[in-house]
Amino acid sequence: MPKSKRNRPVTLSKTKKKGREHKETVVNSIRDAAEKFDSVYVFTFENMRNLKFKEFRDRLKSSSRFFLGSNKVMQVALGKTAADEIKSGLHKISKVLHGDSGLCFTSLPKEEVIRLFGEYEDYDFARTGSTAAETVELKEGPLDQFTHEMEPFLRKQGMPVRLNKGVVELVSDYTVCEEGKHLSPESARILRLLGIKMATFKLHLICRWSPEDFEVYREGLEDSDIESS
Missing domain, CATH: 3.30.70.1730 (Ribosomal protein L10, N-terminal RNA-binding domain)
Incomplete structure (x- = not known):
């Protein structure tokens, strides 16, 4: 028997703005x-x-x-x-x-x-909008630190990657970020995956x-x- 909508719990508390x-x-x-x-x-x-x-x-x-x-x-x-x-x-x-x-x-x-x-x-890891402390470049070739399941996600971040016999591979050199420039959301995510802390x-x-x-x-x-x- 389906549950009655009338018996659903309702949260009465609300977040109030900090007042006087x-x-x-x-x-x-x-x-x-x-x-x-x-x-x-x-x-x-x-x-x-x-x-x-x-x-x-x-x-x-x-x-x-x-x-x-x-x-x-x-x-x-x-x-x-x-x-x-x-x-x-x-x-x-x-x-x-x-x-x-x-x-x-x-x-x-x-x-x-x-x-x-x-x-x-x-x-700590830098957040989106932070200024890059250094230039990070990845060379063409295999990225052994990533499993094959990561390939679709890396591609969504703008990285030119493909699977080559189950290994994630960069098809060309890729610049993750440039020193002195603001980090994009994609750059911040990739730096975190690489374990590079800039903040x-x-x-x-x-x-x-x-x-x-x-x-x-x-x-x-x-x-x-x-x-x-």
């Missing part, structure tokens, strides 16, 4: 962190990988707290000007929260924070605030620029 209540929670959390920790850093990142960032964050969870998200919300929490900043000098931090930025509140010594951020990096997840410190001082780490960004911006 969420923003207020973030603002309060940032302000609490500003009271709890000794200093705050602004950092940027290249080739963000959520799992890798979580690993880094977990290493520092006993002494630090990280915030990623809306720069505007973080600016409101810290204060955009000297008149509304929650601590003296914190509006300078807001001035450099642009693009892919985050906050790190910590009680670790400055030297250790600089070392940890500077040392941490991880390699490096890295974190860069921009500046540091503490009750005693304010330091700029990014080349070309001066304290006077922040004051006048």
Whole structure:
């Protein structure tokens, strides 16, 4: 007997947009962190990988707290000007929260924070639209790393391949990607199949605030620029 459509389970929960209540929670959390920790850093990142960032964050969870998200919300929490900043000098931090930025509140010594951020990096496969770090060329001939079942898929990626006695073979030289050019979806897939990792997840410190001082780490960004911006 066919199942009744009336008995089908229905999911009532829906994904809600982050509204005012969420923003207020973030603002309060940032302000609490500003009271709890000794200093705050602004950092940027290249080739963000959520799992890798979580690993880094977990290493520092006993002494630090990280915030990623809306720069505007973080600016409101810290204060955009000297008149509304929650601590003296914190509006300078807001001035450099642009693009892919985050906050790190910590009680670790400055030297250790600089070392940890500077040392941490991880390699991963590049995604579509990323810039190729090198030129990858495949020469005409057999591609022993691929099984015969892969031949139709490789052909769909634009590779000039054929089966020759059950072996995948390139019928002519093929350039997967060129250094400095953006990766197409096909190029990104082929690089993954070849096991070539071109993306490096890295974190860069921009500046540091503490009750005693304010330091700029990014080349070309001066304290006077922040004051006048």
